[in-house]
Amino acid sequence: MEYTIYLLLGGLISVLSGFFGVGGGFILTPILLLIGFSPLEAITTSLFFTVGTSISGITAHIRLKNILWKEGLIMGASGIVATQLARPLVYALEARGWDEVVIPFFYIILLLYFAIKMIRQGKKADDGNPAPTSFSITKLLAVGFVGGFVSATLGVGGGFIIVPLIITSLGFDPKKAVGTSLFAVLLIVSVGFISYAVNTEINYIIGLMLIAGTLVGSQFGARMTGYFENREMNAMLGLLYLATLAGALLKLFDLNKTGLLIIGIFIVYFFVKSLLKTRVMKKG
Helix, strand or coil: HHHHHHHHHHHHHHHHEEEEEEEEHHHHHHHHHHHHHCCHHHHHHHHHHHHHHHHHHHCCCCCCCCCCHHHHHHHHHHHHHHHHHHHHHHHHHHHCCCCHHCCCCHHHHHHHHHHHHHHHHHHCCCCCCCCCCCCCHHHHHHHHHHHHHHHHHHHCCCCCHHHHHHHHHHCCHHHHHHHHHHHHHHHHHHHHHHHCCCCCCCCCHHHHHHHHHHHHHHHHHHHHHHHHHHHHHHHHHHHHHHHHHHHHHHCCCCCHHHHHHHHHHHHHHHHHHHHHHHHHHHCC
16 A cells, blocks of 8 residues: 555656656655655655656657757756765765755755746746747756756755746746756756665665656656646746645644645646646637
8 A cells, every 4th residue: 555655646746747847856855754754765765756757758758849958968967067066965964963954944945936936937928939049058057057956955856946947047938948857857867866876775666666656647747738828837837836845844843744735735736727728628
């Protein structure tokens, strides 16, 4: 029964991963912390899971032609360098017993910032102008570095940082941002996971159950992007950040069940909205 729950959890998170291009780790990490995993176990398990969600999501976005390969490679290479700089910091925090406070606090600050950023973006009407076709290499390197550093520090794919940054600062079309982010995230988390797995023991059966749930979930999430307007995707991503932020905040006050409930409410809202959207589009 326990492994079945992780299988279903992996499937649900991978739908959100395929839709938002966030790798899934930034949703899974706070859930694992709320369940009772230690920060290092949660980080390593989430990175392992994100490798699976990224591969599954990428296959769908290749068919949709949503991946800008050169830009993704630039961000991924920069992110890999950042993971190697961040990892010693995490071990130092654990050695001093600060990881239980510092890592969730860092997580909360980032979630709050990007929740506000994406909700504001979602309120803007589409201007009808085509998205740019060339991007600043310096900015791509900077975004990749930030994504990689956060990935290794919090056990996330980095996509939840990369997607809003390349939309708001580089002008990426949201659908292209999702696909390109997943490619960059795959490069980043593969190296990050290997770096942690050498020194951290995790339950690989749980990890594999989580990944098994992604086989269908990411494909469904990627296809759902075709039913939503860009501003709707931005606004929903902001709401996802708020729900995850609430879970991280409540964890600090040992209100784990309430945190899980809030995240669960958002997941139900997302699926209901997606099903209604699909029905309307098919009728039209």
